[in-house]
Amino acid sequence: MxxxxxxxxxxxxxxxxxxxxxxxxxxxxxxxxxxxxxFPEKHGDDDWVRDPFGVEMESVTLPSNEESQLVELSCDRNKKHPQLSH
Structure with a gap:
């Protein structure tokens, strides 16, 4: 137009x-x-997909094995800043 x-x-x-x-x-x-x-605002359980390092674990409802994997991922500094691992 x-x-x-x-x-x-x-x-x-x-x-x-x-x-x-x-x-x-x-x-x-x-x-x-x-x-x-x-473009509705998305609130909910999928916020961890966009930012696994900034998620508050209390807001996530995942099966316990996936929650454990998310905790490990969110604590892994090498994945958060891959340039630091070289």
Whole structure:
């Protein structure tokens, strides 16, 4: 929408530019209102996947063997900073 709008705006008079401006504002406002529909916040048990080193173990509900592996992983400085192991 916006690349074409920029090109078309050069041809518009003031009233047309104002109308285009309002159309763009309305479009952006709708996108902002619906943003969480497209990208909902993720809270829950999968936070450890994104950052296994910053997870609080109390917030994780894993089977005990997987929880033990996560504890080992989160304490392994070589995996957190691989450049330090060379």
């Amino acid at each position: 916006f690349p074409n709008a920029c090109h078309e705006a050069k041809e518009l008079d003031t009233a047309g530019k104002n109308a285009l401006n309002e159309t763009i504002r309305a479009h952006l406002s709708k996108l902002q209102d619906r943003f969480n529909d497209y």
